[in-house]
Amino acid sequence: MSEKACSCNCSENRAAQFADLAPTLEKYAKVPGSLITILQKAQEIYGYLSPDAINYISEMTGIMPAKIYGVATFYAQFRLEPIGKxxxxxxxxxxxxxxxxxxxxxxxxxxxxxxxxxxxxxxxxxxxxxxxxxxxxxxxxxxxxxxxxxxxxxxxxxxxxxxxxxxxxxxxxxxx
Ligand code: FES
CATH class of the missing domain: 3.40.30.10 (Glutaredoxin)
Structure with a gap:
């Protein structure tokens, strides 16, 4: 019998979804002034900053999503929409x-x-x-x-x- 992949938004599922970002978060999540570094890495991995990614970064860093959106929209280097292939x-x-x-x-x-x-x-x-x-x-x-x-x-x-x-x-x- 095949098992269905978990599609809920539980913390285990989110951690699996953003596993590639884990080393960066482990290193920088609690280091003040590291938000841009984390966002750059997330964008490098996923191509853009999705709402899910921003919420996850918020959860891991303790920085409010509104502040993360503020930074992401201030700097032209960040994308909030998916990019082409x-x-x-x-x-x-x-x-x-x-x-x-x-x-x-x-x-x-x-x-x-x-x-x-x-x-x-x-x-x-x-x-x-x-x-x-x-x-x-x-x-x-x-x-x-x-x-x-x-x-x-x-x-x-x-x-x-x-x-x-x-x-x-x-x-x-x-x-x-
Ligand atoms: S590669 Fe240097 S100006 Fe275009």
């Missing part, structure tokens, strides 16, 4: 800006029908403008983050960026 980090640093990052952003936005910070309707891509990615000699540059890791694409043109996105989409459809 592929996170496009488009560099808008100085070297990339000088080499046409705005045109690349325009091409991505037109091609995927999303603006900075938005996710495509199919949940495949999220576009995020970022500061220098550290590979300025390849400007303009974007990095695409997914479960498979980070992939960097340099010397982008309007045409090459569209081709790269089409290729990623095709690959995703084949593996779906």
């Amino acid at each position: 592929y996170l496009i980090m488009l560099c808008k640093g100085t070297a990339c800006h000088v080499n046409g990052a705005d045109r690349i952003e325009e091409a991505v936005s037109e091609h995927l029908n999303i603006a900075d910070g938005e996710t495509t309707e199919d949940g495949l891509f999220t576009l995020n403008n970022v500061a220098c990615l550290g590979c300025c000699s390849l400007a303009p540059v974007m990095m695409v983050r997914s479960n498979e890791g980070d992939e960097t694409y340099g010397n982008l043109t309007k045409d090459s960026v569209k081709a790269i996105l089409d290729e990623i989409k095709e690959k995703a459809e084949v593996s779906a």
Whole structure:
């Protein structure tokens, strides 16, 4: 007879749900001034800060959810909505800006029908403008983050960026 997974909101279930965050909470939950570190780690693991994650962090740190929401909404780095399977980090640093990052952003936005910070309707891509990615000699540059890791694409043109996105989409459809 198969056992059904527990779907209640009991503390054991929440601890299992956020097991990957446990080492960070063990280290920082009671250290004053560590909320941002905890939120950064939670976002790195789960891709965004869900209401459940915020409630769990509140429970473990003793910090009120309202305060956590206050911090999460104050800093642009935090997301309260899920991101796409592929996170496009488009560099808008100085070297990339000088080499046409705005045109690349325009091409991505037109091609995927999303603006900075938005996710495509199919949940495949999220576009995020970022500061220098550290590979300025390849400007303009974007990095695409997914479960498979980070992939960097340099010397982008309007045409090459569209081709790269089409290729990623095709690959995703084949593996779906
Ligand atoms: S400015 Fe874009 S990688 Fe440095």
